[in-house]
Every structure is written in structure tokens, then in C-alpha cells.
Amino acid sequence: MHEPHQLKVYKFGGASVKDAAAIRNLCHIAREHAAGAPLLIVVSAMGKTTNALEELYHRAHSHLDYGPQLHSLRAFHYAVADELFGPTEAAADEALRALFQELEDQLGALEPGDYDRQYDQVVSFGELLATRIVSRALDAQWLDCRPLVRTDHLWREGRLDWATTEQNIRSAVPPLLPRGPVVTQGFLGGTGSGQTTTLGREGSDFTAAIFAHCLQASSVTIWKDVAGLLNADPKIFDDTVRYPEISYQETIEMAYYGASVIHPKTIKPLAVKRIPLLVKSFLDPTAEGTIIHDCRHDSLPPAFIRKTGQCLVSFESKDLTFISEENLEVIFGALAQVRLKIHLMQNSAISFSVCTDFSAYRLDRLLDMLYEQFTIHYNTGLELYTIKNYDAASIQRLTQGRDLLLEQRTRQTFQFVSRGA
Numbered sequence: 001m002h003e004p005h006q007l008k009v010y011k012f013g014g015a016s017v018k019d020a021a022a023i024r025n026l027c028h029i030a031r032e033h034a035a036g037a038p039l040l041i042v043v044s045a046m047g048k049t050t051n052a053l054e055e056l057y058h059r060a061h062s063h064l065d066y067g068p069q070l071h072s073l074r075a076f077h078y079a080v081a082d083e084l085f086g087p088t089e090a091a092a093d094e095a096l097r098a099l100f101q102e103l104e105d106q107l108g109a110l111e112p113g114d115y116d117r118q119y120d121q122v123v124s125f126g127e128l129l130a131t132r133i134v135s136r137a138l139d140a141q142w143l144d145c146r147p148l149v150r151t152d153h154l155w156r157e158g159r160l161d162w163a164t165t166e167q168n169i170r171s172a173v174p175p176l177l178p179r180g181p182v183v184t185q186g187f188l189g190g191t192g193s194g195q196t197t198t199l200g201r202e203g204s205d206f207t208a209a210i211f212a213h214c215l216q217a218s219s220v221t222i223w224k225d226v227a228g229l230l231n232a233d234p235k236i237f238d239d240t241v242r243y244p245e246i247s248y249q250e251t252i253e254m255a256y257y258g259a260s261v262i263h264p265k266t267i268k269p270l271a272v273k274r275i276p277l278l279v280k281s282f283l284d285p286t287a288e289g290t291i292i293h294d295c296r297h298d299s300l301p302p303a304f305i306r307k308t309g310q311c312l313v314s315f316e317s318k319d320l321t322f323i324s325e326e327n328l329e330v331i332f333g334a335l336a337q338v339r340l341k342i343h344l345m346q347n348s349a350i351s352f353s354v355c356t357d358f359s360a361y362r363l364d365r366l367l368d369m370l371y372e373q374f375t376i377h378y379n380t381g382l383e384l385y386t387i388k389n390y391d392a393a394s395i396q397r398l399t400q401g402r403d404l405l406l407e408q409r410t411r412q413t414f415q416f417v418s419r420g421a
């Protein structure tokens with residue numbers, strides 16, 4: 001039997017399984033690059049399937065016609081299966097057929113309200129479908145992660161029960177590994193009563209870290225469409241540079257501030273077990289990429305991060321009383337209750353401002369809870385920029401010509417909120 005510490009965990013996200021050619025490339029990488037080590041592969045939904053499922057769910061829940069959306073989701077998955085296995089084999093694929101039947105049944109049986117719980121039951125099909133197709137293409141074992149990755153009932157953002165998850169994974173996975181690669185779903189979990197949960201959008205990186213942590217893997221590789229971890233998103237910024245190596249600490253901060261290449265929860269489970277995280281390009285798998293591990297840096301080039309869709313909310317006391325700890329307790333309590341996360345905050349004598357993601361629904365609930373106690377103003381359509389390891393030139397480069405609504409700096413980090421371009 002293989003020693004568990006030789007285990008490699010690979011994570012393939014939406015872009016790396018977006019069509020049949022991408023899945024063939026995944027199979028090639030799994031065969032060539034794992035070098036015979038036991039391999040656990042975590043797979044996300046194909047391409048933009050999660051967005052499509054969100055729309056489908058929203059329509060079904062709102063009693064709108066969702067037939068065309070369901071049809072195109074089915075057609076897309078079957079077209080990929082046709083191309084990989086041939087039309088006859090794809091049409092006869094029991095697992096795919098059963099999943100689409102189950103999805104159709106779920107959509108037909110939606111109940112009013114209970115939005116977040118039912119969201120998880122529907123949106124989770126993206127990963128279930130993708131892993132069925134990938135495991136078949138790779139002739140690998142398909143593993144349902146939901147009975148293993150135990151969460152609470154916080155729908156759409158399930159919180160992990162680490163002790164139970166570790167116990168489950170450690171008993172279920174090692175016996176499978178000697179038989180060949182195992183393919184499982186990212187992003188999904190399950191409650192003790194067997195209901196499906198999701199771990200938060202883009203949470204598949206976190207799933208890879210959960211399995212690696214529980215099994216003391218030798219490394220995790222997340223295969224992306226970029227050359228590694230760069231100092232900025234190349235889709236937004238010019239002249240990006242790749243970090244050949246970077247510490248867990250630097251990476252966790254970049255992810256926290258919004259570098260969408262890695263889900264922020266991914267780093268801690270790996271850091272505590274000193275498991276290196278490799279970010280590599282599925283387009284150029286032999287290229288070096290980035291290794292994230294325990295290391296020190298004398299200096300790093302500034303990293304630029306942009307978060308769009310932000311909203312700045314300011315609370316003012318109505319009677320000129322100072323913003324006190326008691327007031328803050330009320331504001332924080334309400335933000336937590338409506339599940340708005342603070343990305344930046346600042347206070348003055350009688351006013352307190354927070355920058356959060358914009359959600360009309362959550363903001364309305366927040367206003368309802370607090371309008372009697374505070375005068376509340378808000379701006380939407382904003383962007384939050386962060387420069388880590390900034391210098392004067394990088395601040396100049398980013399702030400020039402922008403209308404700054406709020407700015408803040410610490411020794412290492414410069415942040416500002418500005419109106420969207």
C-alpha cells in the first residue's frame with residue numbers, strides 16, 4: 001500500500017474542464033505529471049456551469065420558465081460526453097442520466113422561501129456532473145465527497161466540522177488510492193443529516209486543501225490558466241510578474257484582499273501541515289509555476305488587487321453622540337446577521353464607514369435593522385484596490401486619475417475605495 005505522505009492532490013477548476021479538449025488535457029496531466037504517485041483529483045464544475053445553475057435556480061425559484069436553461073445545460077454536458085466517449089456511449093451513460101433526472105426533480109419540487117438551502121441542492125449539480133465525466137474520461141474512481149466533507153447548516157457557506165471530516169476522509173480514501181486515481185468534487189459538503197451544502201463560490205481550492213490536510217498529502221497542485229501566482233490579475237493589469245516562490249503568509253493576505261486565483265480558505269489547512277501548494281499552468285504543465293510554502297522574503301514586488309462590485313456604507317449617530325463601542329457592537333451584529341463581510345472600515349467622531357460587497361437584498365435588510373438608530377448613506381458601483389508591499393511609484397500608478405472615496409495604509413498595505421471605471 002502507498003504511504004499516505006506520497007499522495008498528490010490535484011485541483012482542476014472550471015477553466016481546465018471547460019470542454020472535451022480541456023478534459024483530454026487534464027487526463028494527460030494526471031497521467032504524465034503525477035509520476036505514478038497516488039493521486040486525488042478535485043474537480044470544479046465545467047466552465048461557467050455554476051453561474052448557469054445559479055440562473056437556472058433563480059428562475060425556477062421565481063416561477064419563471066427555466067426550460068431553455070435546463071436544456072442548454074444538458075446539451076452542453078452531453079456534447080462534451082459525446083465528444084469524449086462517442087454519442088452512443090454518452091447517451092447510455094447511466095450516471096449522467098440519473099443526475100439530470102435528479103436535477104429536474106429537484107427543480108420541479110422547489111418550495112417557496114428557503115432560498116439558500118435549496119440553492120445548495122441545485123447548484124451542487126455542476127461538480128457532480130463534471131466529476132462523472134472526468135472520472136470516466138480518466139478511467140478513475142468517482143468519489144462522492146458529500147458524506148465525507150461534513151459541514152454545519154450554514155447554506156452556501158458551510159462551515160467545516162474538521163474532526164468528523166478528518167475521520168471520514170482518513171477512513172474512506174486510503175483504501176481507494178492503490179487502485180488508481182480518485183476523482184471527487186470541489187465546492188461541496190454535506191450535513192450530518194445528509195443534505196448537500198456548498199462551501200462558498202470558488203471554494204474548490206479549499207476542498208483540495210481539506211483532503212490534503214486530512215491525508216497529509218505531499219503537495220497540492222492547482223492547475224490554472226495562468227503561469228502561476230502573479231503580482232496581479234493579468235486580465236486587469238499589464239506587466240505582471242510571476243512569483244517563483246512565495247510564503248503562505250503573503251499568499252493568504254493576497255487571497256484575503258481578493259486575488260481570485262486562490263480561495264482565501266485554502267492556505268491555512270496546508271500551512272499548519274507544511275504542505276506545499278503549487279500553482280501551475282494547465283496550458284504549459286512543464287513550466288515552473290509558483291511554489292507556496294514556508295519561506296522568507298527580503299522584498300517582493302508590489303502586488304495589485306482589485307475587488308469590483310463594492311459598496312461603501314456610512315453610519316452616523318442621529319444625535320451627535322460619538323461612535324462608541326456600543327454603537328459598533330450594534331453595527332457589527334447587524335452586518336453579521338445579514339452576512340455582509342467587511343473589507344475595509346474607518347471611523348471618525350460621529351461616523352463609521354464600511355466597504356462590503358454590494359448585495360441589494362442584504363443591504364436592504366441592513367437598512368431595515370439600523371435606520372432608526374443611525375443616519376445611513378451608501379454608494380454603490382465602487383472598486384476596492386489593495387497594494388501589498390507598496391512603494392510611492394505603485395501608489396502613483398494606481399491612484400492617478402481616480403476619485404478616491406476612502407483610503408488607508410499600514411506599513412505593508414495601501415488600500416483605497418474609488419468609483420468604478
Ligand SMILES: Nc1ncnc2c1ncn2[C@@H]1O[C@H](COP(=O)(O)OP(=O)(O)O)[C@@H](O)[C@H]1O
Nearest residue numbers: 013014015226229230231232233235259260261
Ligand atoms: N494574482 C493573480 N495571479 C494569477 N492569476 C490571477 C491573480 N489574480 C487573479 N487572477 C485570475 O485568476 C484566474 C484563475 O483563477 P480561476 O478563474 O478562479 O480558476 P479556476 O476556475 O480554474 O479555479 C486567472 O485567469 C486570472 O485572471
Ligand SMILES: N[C@@H](CC(=O)OP(=O)(O)O)C(=O)O
Nearest residue numbers: 013014044050201202203204
Ligand atoms: N464551481 C464553483 C466552485 C469553484 O471553485 O469553481 P472554480 O474552481 O472554477 O473557481 C464556482 O464556480 O464557484
